[in-house]
Amino acid sequence: MPVNISQPVRPKPFLKWAGGKTQLLPEIQDILERKFSNDSAWTYIEPFVGGGAVLFHVLDRFPGIERAVINDINPELVAAYRAMKDNIVATTASLMSLEKAYNDCPTKEEKKSFYCNQRKEFNRLKLSPDSLVSSPHFSQVALFIFLNKTCFNGLYRVNRKGEFNVPFGDRKSLKICDRENLLRGSECLQKVTIELGDFEEMLKYAGKDVLYYIDPPYKPLNATSSFTAYTQEDFSDRDQFRVKAFCDRIHESGGYFILSNSDVVETDKHPSFFDELYASYTIKRVRAKRQINCKAEGRGSISELLITNIG
Structure with a gap:
């Protein structure tokens, strides 16, 4: 049941999640504002919710949202x-x-x-x-x-x-x-449908005035940077191709998507992997600090990708 607090605060994630998107919020906000105003009526879908930084930002900054749906394959996360x-x-x-x-x-x-x-x-x-x-x-x-x-x-x-x-x-x-933050987060979640399952199941919501923020486990930059074991099965390149097909289906439905992923251009044996895969969409490179390296000197600024069908 919702609990009201007297002075609402800006909600923020209640979990510390590797690869959290707080740093990318200004760039994501800029893309969203090209299509939606604060009072626009639209549907927000997040198939890989993770720590929810983008979710709570969007619910706070776009009060006109009619519907929000979040999903993850991690049952403990969904239960939380x-x-x-x-x-x-x-x-x-x-x-x-x-x-x-x-x-x-x-x-x-x-x-x-x-x-x-x-x-x-x-x-x-x-x-x-x-x-x-x-x-x-x-x-x-x-x-x-x-x-x-x-x-x-x-x-x-x-x-x-x-x-x-x-x-x-x-x-x-x-x-x-x-x-205070937990109560504010609970208040925001009252308008959210929370689902457990594979991300492709979220295609049932595709259509006009629907936006998906898609944040799959990132393609590893190297052999030691793979933190994709969020469930018993890792997230492979085959799954990355599934994500691309998922984006195509959203686009064909008349909906919109913003996708984030790693920028492998300088480290992968196939440096043009995402540039070729998403050549028909807009690709923007943004800077973010690496947070999960076990050594402090390995946590410098790196390039990440934001890919979208919003012009």
């Missing part, structure tokens, strides 16, 4: 969004309890031990995807958010068994329950 939307009180209470227990650990070793125990419990509580999403287990949702905030660089990675296996992130103190 549904818990945020439907039971924010229980979710925040669980998060506050975990935050206190973590911060009460006096040493790094005890914090790491607490993290590892919660990770073990999270994996133990894993339910089947359908039951988790249809009736969210709020203890598991709270653990999911807690682990996201305390793990290494906010990664979500699983092994072939589907077990979350990201190591401890060495956080000395932690605030995982930003209550």
Whole structure:
């Protein structure tokens, strides 16, 4: 149920997500404003919602949106969004309890031990995807958010068994329950339909006055930069071709899309991969800071792509 707060704030993601799009928001906003005004009536679709930076930005800046739909193939992520939307009180209470227990650990070793125990419990509580999403287990949702905030660089990675296996992130103190932001996010999500499944299922919404923001797992820049194991199966080049066909179907329906991906022009053995694949659309290169490299010197500014059929 929605909870109102007296002075609404600009909503921001409640998760730290590798490859988050906060840095690209000005560029995405510029593309959106070419087609929609703040009070335009349109539908927003996000097939790979991730941390939701673009989602919350769009819902806040374009109040005329008639409908919004988000989707992901990660059942724990989808359950977290549904818990945020439907039971924010229980979710925040669980998060506050975990935050206190973590911060009460006096040493790094005890914090790491607490993290590892919660990770073990999270994996133990894993339910089947359908039951988790249809009736969210709020203890598991709270653990999911807690682990996201305390793990290494906010990664979500699983092994072939589907077990979350990201190591401890060495956080000395932690605030995982930003209550004001959580309540504002819950308020925004009241107008959002939240789905679990493959991104191609979102074609059922295609049509005029419909815009898709498409943010698939990025094509790796090199062999060591692949963080695509958000589920048991990696996201391959074959899936990148599926995304291109998905964009073509949106375009043919009279709808619009904005796609983000890595710029492999300087690193890949096929440097023209995206330039050739999306030659019929507008491709713009933008700068963003790399955030997930394990070494600080590897987190410099890199080029990323924004591809769209909006002129």
